[in-house]
Amino acid sequence: MTNKFMSTNFSPDKPFKTYSQQIDLLKTRNLTITDDEFAEHFLKVYSYYDLINGNVDSLLASHHPDKFKDNVTFENLVQIKFIEERLKSLFLSQILDIEKSFKTILAYHISENFGVNSGVDGYLTKSNYSPSQSKQVKTTMKKLRDIRDGTAMTSKHESKSIIYYRENHNHIPPWILVNELTFGELFFWYKCLPNDIKININSELMSQTVDGIDTELFIPMLDLLREFRNFFAHNSVLSQMKSDRQLNKSQFKKITLKNNNSIKPADIISQNNDINCCLIAILCLSNDYDQIDYFYHQLYALVNIIDEEPLSGNENFFSDIFNLSTRTLQLLEAYIK
Incomplete structure (x- = not known):
């Protein structure tokens, strides 16, 4: 196969375009720009690619070449990008809170059961773990021992805590090791x-929000949050985020969010596994009510x-632009109230 990047022709x-050329191109695509200096400033802040190749599908009248619907303004694109950046930061922060709680609970139960x-x-002895997961156990224990010993590829980024324990104590307890893990x-x-x-870990992580705890439900939700954490950390486009992890809608019929009897998580789950599923997983796996309230x-x-x-006055703004449905927001509101 010919490598197209090695062509001499x-x-x-x-091709590269100056800011002025980018603005002219957007005008030919029916985007309303009334202040070229404003447009150039935000093209320097966000870049043409981030503004135009993001959450704008619902604003386009046609594709290839893209042509905007009438009355869509450059200010609309800036507003969408501004909100997207803050949404991603907010979701990532909540997932990181869940990750910290998960680390704490996991370390506690491993210490309690295995010392x-x-x-x-x-x-880290293999016999402590599930025989039905023997291949995964072997791979995971090898990885954990490498992190313990400072021989893992990620060890150059390890914390001072594990270095201190390695040099000054005769063991590295689980609550120190977990902080080195992705x-x-x-x-x-x-x-x-x-x-x-x-089951005990599931119960502690989900106890504040959910009735009807199920390990078969916990694992795919946790895995989905793991993938969305990577989406947010790598600055993926919000409206295009879709997880490969499958949430079984029939399993969600078993659970009810406490404080809410009107809207069920199963009503929200879609086959797209998009940002709505991420929010449901956040609700289900948050064990701190104050975190959810914030x-x-x-x-x-x-x-x-x-x-x-006109664009932002649309009551379906979040659904049309980011695929975050009104029904999902109502579920969150009902739970908090």
Whole structure:
């Protein structure tokens, strides 16, 4: 196969354009721009690609070449980007809170059941874990031992805490080791555990929000949050975020969010596994009501900053632009109230 990037007869299909040329191009695509200086400023802040190739599908009259619907303004695109950045930051912050709680609870139950010895016959011994996950157990324990010993590829980024324990103590307890792990590594460690310990962890992480706890529900929700955490951290486009992790709608019929009897999570779950599913997973896996209350008020602060311009005055703004449905927002509101 010929490598197209090695061609000596190169002519770019996406050539460089100055800010003025970018603005002229947007005008030819029916985008209303009344202040070229304003437009140039925000093209420097966000870039043409981030503004135009993001959450704008519902604003386009046609594709290839893109042509905007009448009366769509450059200010609308800036407003959408402003809200998107804050939404992603808010969702990521809540997932990080869940991750921290998960680390704390996981470390507690491993210490309680297997002890704190990180050496021979300690908590990293394969026989402690589920025999049905033998392949995963072998891979995970090898990874954890490498992190314990400072020989993992990520060890150059390890914390002072684990270095201190390695140099000054005779073991590295689980509550120190977990802080060196990615969400993915935590997830696979959890999957290796015997079922009775998993159930106890599920119960503690979900106890504040959910009736009808189910391990089969917990694992895919946790995995979905793991993937969305990566989406948010790598600045993916919000409206295009879709997880490969499948949430079984029939399983969600088993659960009810406490304080809310009118709207069910199963009513929200879609096959797209989009931002709505992410919000449901956040609700289900948040064990701190104050965190959820803060998340709710920050989210509705974003709703309230939408002004009265024709585009943003649309009551379906979040659904049309970001695929965050009104029904999902109502579920969150009903739970908080």
